Amino acid sequence: MTRRPALLPMVxxxxxxxxxxxxxxxxxxxxxxxxxxxxxxxxxLGLVLLGQAIGLTAIILTAxxxxxxxxxxxxxxxxxxxxxxILTPLIGLAGSWTMLFAAFLATGAVNSFLDLGMARSATDxxxxxxxxxxxxxxxPAALGSLLGxxxxxxxxxxxxxxxxxxxxxxxxCFIVLAVWRFLPAPEPRSADLPERSQKIPVVAxxxxxxxxxxxxxxxxxxxSLLYRELGAAPTMYGIGNFAFVAGATAILxxxxxxxxxxxxxxxxxxxxxxxxxxxxxATLSSSIVVVTVGLALAGAGLQPAHPLALSAAGRGSVxxxxxxxxxxxxxxxxMRPAVGGLAAVTSVQVALxxxxxxxxxxxxxxxxxxxxEPAPVAEPSxxxxx
Numbered sequence: 001m002t003r004r005p006a007l008l009p010m011v012x013x014x015x016x017x018x019x020x021x022x023x024x025x026x027x028x029x030x031x032x033x034x035x036x037x038x039x040x041x042x043x044x045l046g047l048v049l050l051g052q053a054i055g056l057t058a059i060i061l062t063a064x065x066x067x068x069x070x071x072x073x074x075x076x077x078x079x080x081x082x083x084x085x086i087l088t089p090l091i092g093l094a095g096s097w098t099m100l101f102a103a104f105l106a107t108g109a110v111n112s113f114l115d116l117g118m119a120r121s122a123t124d125x126x127x128x129x130x131x132x133x134x135x136x137x138x139x140p141a142a143l144g145s146l147l148g149x150x151x152x153x154x155x156x157x158x159x160x161x162x163x164x165x166x167x168x169x170x171x172x173c174f175i176v177l178a179v180w181r182f183l184p185a186p187e188p189r190s191a192d193l194p195e196r197s198q199k200i201p202v203v204a205x206x207x208x209x210x211x212x213x214x215x216x217x218x219x220x221x222x223x224s225l226l227y228r229e230l231g232a233a234p235t236m237y238g239i240g241n242f243a244f245v246a247g248a249t250a251i252l253x254x255x256x257x258x259x260x261x262x263x264x265x266x267x268x269x270x271x272x273x274x275x276x277x278x279x280x281x282a283t284l285s286s287s288i289v290v291v292t293v294g295l296a297l298a299g300a301g302l303q304p305a306h307p308l309a310l311s312a313a314g315r316g317s318v319x320x321x322x323x324x325x326x327x328x329x330x331x332x333x334x335m336r337p338a339v340g341g342l343a344a345v346t347s348v349q350v351a352l353x354x355x356x357x358x359x360x361x362x363x364x365x366x367x368x369x370x371x372x373e374p375a376p377v378a379e380p381s382x383x384x385x386x
Contacts, residue, residue: 006125006128006129006131006133008182009121009125009182009183009184010125010133010136010137011179011182012179012180012182012183012184013118013121013122013125013137013179013183013184014136014137014139014140015140015175015176015178015179016077016081016114016117016118016176016179016183017118017137017138017140017141017144018140018141018143018144018175019081019084019085019144019172019175019176020081020084020111020114020115020118020141020144021141021142021144021145021148022144022145022147022148022168022171022172023084023085023088023148023168023169023172024111024145024148025144025145025146025147025148025149025152026148026149026151026152026168027088027091027092027148027152027165027168028148028149028152029149029152029153029156030092030152030155030156030161030164030165031045032156033156033161034091034092034094034100034161037161038094038095038096038097038100040097040100044097047101048097048100048101048104049104051101051102051104051105051108052104052105052107052108052111053108053329053332053333054105054108055104055105055106055107055108055109055110055111055112056108056109056111056112056115056326056329057112057326057329057330058109058112059108059109059110059112059113060112060115060116060322060325060326060329061322061323061326063113064076064112064113064116064322065116065317065318065319065321065322067079067113068116068117068120068318068322069317069318069319072185072186073116073117073120073121073124073186073318074117074121074183074184074185074186075117075186076113076116076117076120077113077114077117077118077120077121077183078117078176078180078183079110079113079117080110080111080112080113080114080115080116080117081114081117081172081176082173082176083110083113083114084107084110084111084114084172085169085170085172085173085176086169086173087103087106087107087110087169088107088165088168088169088172089162089165089166089168089169090102090103090106090107090165091103091104091107091165092161092162092163092164092165092166093162093165093166112325115325116318116321116322116325118137119134119310119313119314119321119325120186120314120318120321121183121184121186122134122137122310122311122314123310123311123313123314123315123321124184124186124314125184126311126314127314127315128184130260131256131260132255132256132257132259132260132264132308132311133256134256134307134308134310134311134314135252135255135256135259135304135307135308135311136252136253136256137307138248138252138303138306138307139249139252139253142245142248142249142252146245148168151168152164199316200312200313200315200316200320201369202313202316202320202323202324204366204369205309205312205313205320205324205327205366205369205370206323206324206326206327207327207362207366208305208306208308208309208362208363208366208367208369208370209305209306209309209310209313209324209325209327209328209331210327210328210330210331210332210334211305211331211359211360211362211363211366212302212303212304212305212306212307212308212309212328212331212359212363213306213328213329213331213332214328214331214332214334214335214355214359215275215302215305215335215355215356215359215360215363216248216302216303216306217332217335218335218338218339218352218355218356218359219240219241219244219295219298219299219302219352219356220241220244220245221335221339222339222343222348222351222352223240223241223244223295223352224237224238224240224241225343225348226240226282226291226348226349226352227239227240227288227291229347229348229349230286230288230291230349232288236288239288239292240291240292240295243292243293243295243296243299244295244296244298244299245299246296246299247278247295247296247297247298247299247300247301247303248299248300248302248303249299250299250300251271251299251300251301251303251304252303252304252307255267255271255303255304255307255308259304259308259311263371264308264311264312264367264370264371265367265368265370265371267304267308268304268305268308268363268364268367268370269364269367271300271301271302271303271304271305272301272302272305272360272361272363272364272367273301273364274297274298274300274301275297275298275300275301275302275356275360275363276301276357276360276361276364277294277297277301278293278294278295278296278297278298278299278300278301279294279295279298279302279352279353279356279357279360280294280353280357281293281294281297282294282295282298282349282352282353283349283350283352283353283354283357284353298356301360302356302359302360302363305363306328308370309324309328309370310324310325310328311370312369312370312371313325335355338355339351339352339355342354342355
């Protein structure tokens with residue numbers, strides 16, 4: 001597949017990446033209404049959201065790789081995308097805590113099909129073109145998050161949550177159906193290729209993906225509280241998130257071509273160093289300007305680890321790629337309480353800095369594991385024959 005024939009599959013995958021984040025982000029600003037209407041406490045909402053994490057992790061480690069291995073990544077991506085659009089309105093329609101928990105559990109489960117199908121399809125295109133393309137797909141994902149959050153905030157108090165959730169699901173279905181036929185066909189399966197012949201450093205890539213996604217979400221979750229702690233005006237609380245996303249988006253534009261030219265290891269070492277320095281500046285300074293610049297550098301430095309880990313995982317089996325995605329879910333789940341717990345005994349600024357710098361060091365150490373090809377494995381028939 002050359003660059004030109006790869007254009008339509010990449011546009012189609014961009015549509016799925018957009019829908020994936022748009023649906024999640026579009027409902028998040030309306031959670032307060034759901035809590036009020038059902039009479040839930042903050043702890044109740046936390047348990048409900050845990051249901052989504054359970055669905056994500058359980059399915060990505062069991063059913064999702066089996067279906068992807070049997071029917072191909074495109075089929076699994078289609079199943080996950082359409083199911084996610086159809087089930088998302090159940091969150092707004094839930095009439096009790098139990099129904100809401102079931103809705104989040106179900107959406108988490110089908111979202112794991114979508115995540116694996118998208119990642120596997122992207123690495124299929126990478127194999128055919130010989131180029132690192134998965135990093136570009138985080139750009140429509142970021143756009144989906146921004147537009148989804150904007151839609152949720154703009155409709156709060158103006159449109160009923162049930163009607164809004166249905167509208168969001170229908171909008172997602174239109175996008176999914178528009179790109180349906182252009183999704184990349186899966187690569188032909190090798191005849192009974194044993195998993196040991198597709199060996200990748202799966203444990204290292206799991207840690208790399210978990211650290212990458214964990215760092216990103218830790219900053220996005222806690223940046224506004226950091227600015228409040230520094231005494232910034234309320235109108236400036238969001239500037240840190242904006243700076244971080246701007247830096248992350250800028251690096252995504254060039255990350256793939258740089259990885260193709262210099263190798264993922266070099267890119268990860270340079271960007272991880274940049275991210276560590278940026279977070280150090282954001283941690284040690286009391287200046288709003290310095291903190292903002294530091295978060296912009298951190299966005300550029302912390303963003304590449306997760307997609308490059310998924311790209312490297314795609315050189316192995318579907319099961320191993322699913323394990324790496326599952327590990328990133330765990331990293332995402334752990335970072336929020338980790339920063340919160342440290343902030344309770346120190347400060348948000350120190351806690352966020354310590355966690356992200358530590359994870360940046362993990363990325364720096366594991367950068368060599370994100371190589372382009374699996375490690376060669378000797379065939380049993382030739383072991384010891386020299």
